[in-house]
Amino acid sequence: MGMATPQNLVGLARVSTDSQDTALQRDALNAAGCIRIFEEKVSTRKTDRPGLTAALDYLRPEAGDTLCVWKLDRLGRSVKDVLTIADDLHAQGIGVRILTGKLAGTYTPSGEGKFFFTMMAAFAELERDMIHDRTMAGLAAARAQGRVGGRPTVMDPDKLAAAKARRAGGESPTDIARALGISRASVYRHVVTGEELPGI
Numbered sequence: 172m173g174m175a176t177p178q179n180l181v182g183l184a185r186v187s188t189d190s191q192d193t194a195l196q197r198d199a200l201n202a203a204g205c206i207r208i209f210e211e212k213v214s215t216r217k218t219d220r221p222g223l224t225a226a227l228d229y230l231r232p233e234a235g236d237t238l239c240v241w242k243l244d245r246l247g248r249s250v251k252d253v254l255t256i257a258d259d260l261h262a263q264g265i266g267v268r269i270l271t272g273k274l275a276g277t278y279t280p281s282g283e284g285k286f287f288f289t290m291m292a293a294f295a296e297l298e299r300d301m302i303h304d305r306t307m308a309g310l311a312a313a314r315a316q317g318r319v320g321g322r323p324t325v326m327d328p329d330k331l332a333a334a335k336a337r338r339a340g341g342e343s344p345t346d347i348a349r350a351l352g353i354s355r356a357s358v359y360r361h362v363v364t365g366e367e368l369p370g371i
Contacts, residue, residue: 172326175239178201178239179206179234179235179236179237179311180203180206180236180239180268181204181205181206181207181208181209181226181230181236181237181239181301182200182203182205182207182208182209182226182238182239182240183208183209183211183222183223183238183239183240183245183365184196184197184200184209184210184211184212184240184241184245185210185211185212185213185222185240185245186212186213187212187213191337193210195246198242199241199270199271200239200241200270200287203239203270205239207229209222209223209225209226209229209281210222211223211232211282215250222336223256226258227239227263227265228233230261231266232265235266236265236266237265237266237267237268237279238260238265238266238267238268239267239270239304240267240268240269240270241269241270241271242269242270242271242272243269243272244272244275246267250271250294250296251299253291254291254292254294254295254298254341255295257287257288257291257296258288258291258292258297259290261280261288261291263278263280263291264280265286266278266279266280267284267287273344275360279285304310305354318330326353326357326360326361330351330353331361331362333351334347334351334353334358334361334362335362337351338362338363344358344359344362344363346365347362366368
C-alpha cells in the first residue's frame with residue numbers, strides 16, 4: 172500500500188508480562204523485516220515512553236524509514252495517545268506500518284498513505300475540540316449555579332464585611348489578610364479594587 176521497503180522498517184513492541192504476547196510481536200516484526208526492534212513494557216502508571224522515544228530518535232525520515240507495529244493499539248495507551256503519536260510521525264515525515272488489525276497496511280505522510288494521517292489529524296483535532304467544548308460547558312454550568320470555575324472562593328459574606336470594616340479603619344491589605352486567614356489577592360480583589368484612588 173505504501174513506499175516503504177523492508178530494510179527501512181524499525182519495529183516498536185509494547186510488551187506485557189505475558190511472554191507469549193512478547194514472542195508474537197517480536198516474531199511478526201522480525202518476519203516483516205525490521206532492521207531494529209525497540210521494546211517497552213506496557214504500563215498504565217508511567218507516562219514516559221522510552222521505547223517509542225528511542226525508536227523515534229533512531230528513525231531517519233530522509234531515508235524513508237517507517238515505524239512498524241504489530242497492531243495500531245501498540246502505538247499508544249489510548250485512542251487520544253495513538254492520534255497524537257500519528258500526528259507527530261506525520262509532522263516528522265515518518266511513515267507507519269501496521270501488521271495486523273482493521274487498519275493493517277503501510278502509510279506514508281506523502282503518497283498513498285496520506286489519507287490515514289489526514290484522518291488521524293482530523294480525529295485529533297476533533298478530540299481537542301470536544302475536550303474544549305466540555306470544559307466550556309462545565310464552566311458555564313458552574314456559573315449558572317453560582318459557582319465560578321477554578322479555586323473555590325474563601326471570601327464569604329462575613330469575612331468580606333470584616334475585611335471592609337478593617338480597611339475602613341485604615342488597616343493594610345497584608346494585615347487584613349493575616350488577621351482573617353485569607354490571601355492578600357482576595358483582599359485586593361474584593362476590598363481594595365472598589366476603592367477610589369487618592370486625588371481622583
